[in-house]
Amino acid sequence: MKEILSGNEAIARGAFEAGVKVASAYPGTPSTEILENIVNYKEIDASWAPNEKVALEVAIGASFGGGRSIACMKHVGVNVAADPLFTLSYTGVGGGLVLVVADDPEMHSSQDEQDSRNYARFAKVPMLEPADSQECKDFTRLAFEISEQFDTPVMLRSCTRISHGKSIVELGEPATGLPTPKLVKNPAKLVMLPGNARVRHPFVEERLLKLADYGRTAAVNRVEMRDTELGIVTAGVSYQYVREVFPNASVLKLGMVYPLPMDLIREFASKVTKLIVVEELDAFIEDQVKAAGISVTGKEAIPLCGELTPGRLRAAFGIPGAPQVTVENLPGRPPNMCPGCPHRGVFFTLNQLKAYVTGDIGCYTLGFMPPLNAMDTCVCMGASISSASGIVRVLSDEEKKKVVAVIGDSTFLHTGVNSLMEMAYNKAPATVVILDNRITAMTGRQDNPASGWTLMDDSTNAVDLVQLCTALGIRHVRVVDPLDLDQTRAALQEEMNRPEPSVIITNRPCVLVKREGVFQKGLVLSVDQDHCTGCKACLKIGCPAIEWIPAPDGKKGKAKIDPLLCNGCDVCRQLCKFNAIGRAQ
């Protein structure tokens, strides 16, 4: 049977066909849909973890018990999971273990552009890289076989264009005859004390040599001989661009990008006149090929930043592309928080109070956009709280009061909780706002340990954030309604003035949460055109439902609310001094 699947759907299918028992992940674009699709296979125990390190550790446990397991994350998630990954490389596996990492060249939805292939090399584990959805499925199955054959975790690297690209996949039958999981005691292999680890390191080095040898003949690395004038070494989505731009060139398509099959590359190089490496981001393959003494061109021509496209590849090698029309500049269309988003009132207030806001990763990062302009830093998940804790240590008492950290519920549970522990412990006098919208919104509404639901959609324990913060040692924890601007402002002012760490938790769910609405449907607001003076106060919250309509003479105008977009949060009404905003008739 054939189906059109995205790379992420195909990885999920591959996990099912491979007989995976346990899957764990933290959502992160572009990797999120893998678990969301795995959940359709009832044979697999799939769950969200609070962060990527925990997700990998859950998979490690399942593997040690003899079950095949998979952990999925985006590139920056591997930074969080790196600690267990490196030691897992030493212990090896029980049941096969695959770590899927989805990179985001061009940073469509990420804070940096790191190339995860470096992690495979750093942790000394093999990495496979599929070039379309069929390979996503096939390589996932293969990764489990390699994992068990070589006693190693295997990384499977995707990128945005593979994860979210769709192509046709031939479905297969699930694997049979896998061993039943059971407890096996083997402390010499699984307890990584120095004495045991020293024994395992040579094993890891030898394993890499064996894997490179495997890659020399395995079908996962494929030579396609065509014209021998030009030979191209490539992998992943870059392979597709190469086929598009250089249809006649000979190609060595690598399915295993680490360790590299250097003998195979050398052999291929000897058969072609000119050799180039085409790869996105780092010169990962190129540097190793050069170090092996093979002369090759690559990053002199191909940019190190951003994703590759057929056009960029053409430009790199001076191949003329199709002529393009030019268009005049238009106003940009950046993403924006939704109409009725519960975060909007908080950022509006922070802006009014001239707070210095240390931000974090999530929908609310958009609070930095005009007209809210209420975010001053954003580094990585959890860093809002720790950087607030750090910055107050260098400021005067007056300036200290301005520092406010904002963090979402999911991000708080991801790593923010550790940061808050530090803040409480060291008594850093900053204010933390936990924007609790009861969901991981940015990646598409995934549940988390505070939402009360599991990935399987079963109701479960919900973390009590007030009690948690209190238990960490924060003495001043309060809950506010972020749609009530006066209440929000009063709470913020009071806590910012307090020379002690404090936490404000907002209590309105994301407008996209299906289980509970912020408001009843149908409560749409409108602007009474007779009362609107054109003061523009309501525009300051930047709600996409409110539009400024200039008057025909170009002098004054009036605000207008789009009834199809308004979610009735009532925040704009509180801003209008002339009572021009009210419930629509």
Place this chain on the structure above:
Amino acid sequence: MSDTITNILLVGVGGQGILLASEILSEAFMLAGFDVKKSEIHGMSQRGGSVVSHVRYGKEVHSPIVPEGEGDILFGFELMETYRYLPLLRKGGTVVANDLRISPPSVLLGQASYPDDLPDRIRALFPDFLLVDGQHLAAEAGNVRAANTVLLGAVAKQLDIPDECWHKALERMVPPKALDVNRKAFQLGRAL
């Protein structure tokens, strides 16, 4: 089957249902026996930002994204976004767009204006430009939200895909209770 690849771009604003429309297209091409690839961006851009989805079909498709300047058909869900992505089209390509304006933040705030001559600007570059009153026709079909399917019908007219493939694709991708309205919307678009 010839070796040519047909490149289709669907553009608009996050949240307009571009994903579903490109999914129906891809399904129809697969059912018609072609190789298909499709690509778009999720995450941040879904929150009301500018989005573009690439669908390519033919005997064998490599790149999942349409090479710059090689688009055959641009399928616009919103006027400003339609104009923005014209450089992806080849000369003489086809443009079909919904007559809909959605203001971006700078326009909402009164700092920029939404150009009112976009249909003319598009027509100047692509004379065969087809402007569709999607909202209106969708209402006629029974639901304003089926404007996407009206456009899909209008695009289907330009493509040589057997009718039954379109119908089967609609059946597979559209939820059962919305199917009748969508079928009707598709026909209205096709009849344009």
